[in-house]
Amino acid sequence: MLFSGIGLLDENFDYRTDMFVGVKDGVIAYIGADKPAEDFGEAYPGRGRILMSGVYNAHTHASMTLLRGYAENLALADWLEKKVFPFEKKMTLGDVADGALLAVAEMLRFGTVSFSDMYYYNDEFMRVVGETGIKANFSYGVTCFDERGYEQLPAYEISEKLIGQFHNAFEGRMKIDLSIHGEYTSTPRVVKGLAEHAKDRGVRVHTHLSETKKEHEECKQRRGKTPAAYFASLGLFDNPTTAAHCVWLEDADMDLLREYGVTAASCPVSNLKLAGGFARVPQMLERGVRVALGTDGAASNNNLNLFKEIHCFATLFKCSSGDPSAVTPAQALCAATLSGAQAQGRENAGAIKTGAAADLVVLDAQAPHMHPVHQMANNLVFAAQGSDVLLTMVDGKVLYDRGEYKTLDIERVIFNADRAAKSVLTRLS
Ligand SMILES: [Zn+2]
Known part of the structure; x- marks a missing residue:
């Protein structure tokens, strides 16, 4: 063309x-x-x-489109425990695929060419990426609350299978990453095992980092260090890593991110909606931390429209830092394009x-x-x-x-997603 x-x-x-x-x-x-x-x-x-x-969404949970508008005006704990987790528990793998397809349709509509997703394993998700022509980095979000080692978790085998079958599939459009869901939802043993697995297989890591003040402060009490220092000490950041949110990073955490080349995936709209706080993005940029942009899931945004995110990114952090010259248009555009592509290991892109x-x-x-x-x-x-x-x-x-x-039937995609959301509600009641 x-x-x-x-x-x-x-x-x-x-x-x-x-x-x-x-x-x-x-x-x-x-x-x-x-x-x-x-x-x-x-x-x-x-x-x-x-x-x-095109724009690159560095952090999302695509299938959460099914929860768009389902849980609103709630405190974070209630939002998660009373609404989001119970809904997700009733989702079948077919629902996950229907939600992902709706997400892909929305992303293509708003110029997103590639997205980093963290969710449950699903062959159907891979098919969605294969057939629609979009690019994606997928990772299975690992959580563990007991004393098992990483290799004893079902997630280990699942990720192994995913890497073998789908890493660099569809002419390189599909990449498989490894995900530790977060510091507060896993154990040091599992973090360490996953870090070694990523190193062995040469794949990237995706995690949530210091999203809420509670998570950040409780980690300091529990482990004597910040979540970033904790992950670094367990070798997680020895791998190319994308850390979503990074709202409560301290100065030394930002230095760690720069030192290890970790990308901070800022999700300003989600942080606003869940009252998570204001990331210190101007300070991160000043210190040379790579900052990309993510929408997070549609339950906390409620769009997968990265242009909304660009606008918020370029205005919100002016206000929160008290400096209207902070975050230039070029920095905002770079976060949505080049930095996002780099965060996904897509070198000659963005x-x-x-x-x-x-x-x-x-x-x-x-x-x-x-x-x-x-x-x-x-x-x-x-x-x-x-x-x-x-x-x-x-x-x-x-x-x-x-x-x-060109690659999906939008009427059918919307019909199937509406039907999937309804059927989850039926199973919930
Ligand atoms: Zn997230």
Whole structure:
């Protein structure tokens, strides 16, 4: 495909108008102001449109779309224990797949090309990723409250099977990570075992870190160190790791994250909704910590719309830090694109440059709220809406184009998800 005469947000987040971008064999093969001599096939008219990197969701629980709007206005403990956990207990693997498919449809609609998911094992989930064409890093969230070793847990075998069968499957779109759900839901023995397993298999790690003040402070009391220091001491961070939330990190924790190259996946909307607190994102960025963006699950957001997250990320932390110059538009866009791709181990992705994966989105530049254009990066962060996305492309394949899904039947997806949510409620009552 040849994007012709299109506005382009380049890898430095500068805006260039009237550009040509040629996509071939899944990668960006040409970028220039002149029409290329080479034939790239179908021409995409770019007038009044903006091309930018697709966005990467660094932390979610896709199948929780079934719980969207189910548990609201509750304290965190009640939200989890009275509503979320009982609902999830009644979900079948079929429900998990129906929820995941709804999540993929929503993500493609809002320009997400890849997502890092932590949930229950499900072959059907793998099929969803395989068939829809989206990219995903999947990890089975390990919890353990007894004295068993990691290799005695069913999760060990499940993860082994997943790695063998699905790591780098679907032309590399699917990656398997290992997940320790969190410090407070596991034991040192299991953390250590999982860290060694990740090292042996050369896979990445995904965890929740210091999401709530309670979790952070209780860890200090229980273990004499912060959750970040605890994980580092058990070797978890010797692996490339994504740590979701990072709301209560202390200065020394941020230094640890930078030192070990851990990515903090900030989920500002979820933290706002569950009153988890305000991550010190400006300080993390200042210290050189890689910060990516996640939506968390749809029960605590309630969208999987990363453009909403970008807006919140770029405004909330100005207020919480008392510094309106904190978190620049370029930093917000970088968190949603390049940093997210890197957090998923997708090295040549997340930016428009020659040779990078053609994970791209086109936005409508003619919407009234996108004018005038003093600096396009400012408009994209502070004015754009997820619904401005016209087209989503993954590895050079168009998966969504102005309301039309190329790889899924949206009416059936919505019908099945509604039916699944209802059937869980029936089993709950
Ligand atoms: Zn989460």
